[in-house]
Amino acid sequence: MKEEIKPIFKSGVVAILGRPNAGKSTLLNAILGTKASITSPKPQTTQFSVQAVFDDPRGQIIFTDTPGIFAKTDNPKAHDINLTAEHSLKEGVDVVVYVIDKTRERGIEENKVLGIIRKFDMPKILVINKIDKKHPDFIEQYQFLKEEFDATIELSARSHENINILIDTIFLFLREGEKMVDSEGMATPVLNMDSKLYLEEMIREKAFLRLRREVPYSIRVVVGNIIEKPKKNMTVIEAKIFCPARYKKMIIGAGGSKIKEIGTMTRRELELATNRKIFLDLRVEEE
Numbered sequence: 001m002k003e004e005i006k007p008i009f010k011s012g013v014v015a016i017l018g019r020p021n022a023g024k025s026t027l028l029n030a031i032l033g034t035k036a037s038i039t040s041p042k043p044q045t046t047q048f049s050v051q052a053v054f055d056d057p058r059g060q061i062i063f064t065d066t067p068g069i070f071a072k073t074d075n076p077k078a079h080d081i082n083l084t085a086e087h088s089l090k091e092g093v094d095v096v097v098y099v100i101d102k103t104r105e106r107g108i109e110e111n112k113v114l115g116i117i118r119k120f121d122m123p124k125i126l127v128i129n130k131i132d133k134k135h136p137d138f139i140e141q142y143q144f145l146k147e148e149f150d151a152t153i154e155l156s157a158r159s160h161e162n163i164n165i166l167i168d169t170i171f172l173f174l175r176e177g178e179k180m181v182d183s184e185g186m187a188t189p190v191l192n193m194d195s196k197l198y199l200e201e202m203i204r205e206k207a208f209l210r211l212r213r214e215v216p217y218s219i220r221v222v223v224g225n226i227i228e229k230p231k232k233n234m235t236v237i238e239a240k241i242f243c244p245a246r247y248k249k250m251i252i253g254a255g256g257s258k259i260k261e262i263g264t265m266t267r268r269e270l271e272l273a274t275n276r277k278i279f280l281d282l283r284v285e286e287e
Ligand code: GDP
Pocket: 018, 019, 020, 021, 022, 023, 024, 025, 026, 027, 038, 039, 040, 041, 042, 047, 129, 130, 131, 132, 133, 155, 156, 157, 158, 159
């Protein structure tokens, strides 16, 4: 009798990371073939993080651009979690996809993102995006990264070039596993103390989007307490932006308008990603 060979079904969480405008949302859309998340032509536009699920016979990939916010799924507070398997979510991210834009020069901002990427010790895929755009071309500035990564893929998120190679590569690195999210709905991430670094970087990103370019480089974001209010399905986050005295007024803005904008952008993105109410207590202090 012929034995039936069952193909291995794989699953895992993939974090898409990269600096603003690298093309993360466009890449996610290209992968899904639908407009699942919002892309923005200008850095000034509000950008939301959207998790997405990619299903095919090889397995299931959960995409997020908000790593570090997955908490234990046996948390009673996370009641609307809809997981079908012994969730590998609590181990967090399985594969990191780092998107760089080869049409932009590497700068301080890129180095900071890279600093975060280096803290992840799971398989990492380098995506060199925007190959459809011949000029400008700073690909030489990124070549050295190839050695640090487990795979490098040159692609165009916009013209859908080599997207399938990326998917194949992700599946190569994913381990055998069951479906983590059923068709009914997605896992709801919960913020916890492990999320601090991520939250700090998110607030810094919003400050970057809203302030004059030189300002964000001189600021430091520190997240303090993260308090769960289960009855209200709410998370309270305390954060401070430390800055040189000369920038304080600029960051606060007229009547507090600037800091409010930064806070609102961060809160909206977090609410979308976590499906919870977020109260962000964001203050500015000089140092
Ligand atoms: P995110 O901030 O990393 O999510 O970046 P977006 O996905 O919002 O993309 C930022 C800008 O880069 C948008 O104007 C996109 O249309 C553009 N973009 C993204 N991917 C590509 C690409 O492969 N080629 C080109 N030419 N533009 C791209």
